[in-house]
Amino acid sequence: MISLELINENNLAAPDSAQFQIWLNQVAEKLNITGEICIKIVDETESHDLNHSYRGIAKPTNVLSFPAEIPDFVESTHLGDLAICAPVVIRESVDQNKPAVNHWAHMSIHGTLHLLGYDHIEDVDAEEMETLEIELLKALGMVDPYH
Template identity: 40%
Template sequence: MLTDVVIEDERWTAVGLPDLAERAARAALAELGHDPAAYEISVLACDDARIAVLNAEFRDKRAATNVLSWPAQEIAPQSEGAPPPAPAPDPFAGETQELGDIAIAYDTCAREAGEAGTPLADHATHLVVHAVLHLLGYDHIRDKDATLMEGLEVRILGKLGLPDPYNRAKGA
């Protein structure tokens, strides 16, 4: 298994988060030419209270958020709009190496999905894809980086049979 999902909030069980996270992470890695069998990703399925503590501790933001990610390697590109390099092999990792950790909050995700009129499973899939891209060095702070990352998300989600989450206003 690529993903190791720790269910802290049992509401995620009804969404099928372990299978959903595995499928989303595999799709993201495969789209970028990475062998999913070479990596491990830890996913914490939690609630808003837990993610708010993590957000305060690691980002100094005292509020809940939908998803957080902690890459095992900092591999962001220097040049805006350029793809990041592949993660460097870890000679001590054995058969698989840790790509990083993800935390996803049920309450915020459910609220956002409801507001967007999107099934919770679809929104959670998008957020896992988004977080895996962060683990791979993609970001959305600079405009060209955001365009690159968003395009990848849309392409990956499309291959999973999900609509463009950024094009809801146009009915897509």
């Protein structure tokens, strides 16, 4: 099981912690992992600033993943933090003609997989990550987000 801390200081339109917990539990069960994740729901300004600071990209993005960087000698189950931009996720769900809840689930799972070391820079890695995302979302009754 993955424990969740959800932060939504500005009360942006987003799923509640119970919904995020369902999605995180799906990842935990499939990959047999435990740990803790903090998800912060952010606006476009904060997403822009984080994306610029950490990735050098001067625009907001849907989800940013910050894996925990904890020294080996420190015992911790913290997997990392996600910053999910509510306005971008909502806009993308409209643009992609998919239910907002499905896109929130996808971004949560996508970000969590990044925390666990999955990536999509190389084609072979992207295929592995996307296949896993599709399986996880299908188990939740959601369609393939890539088609």
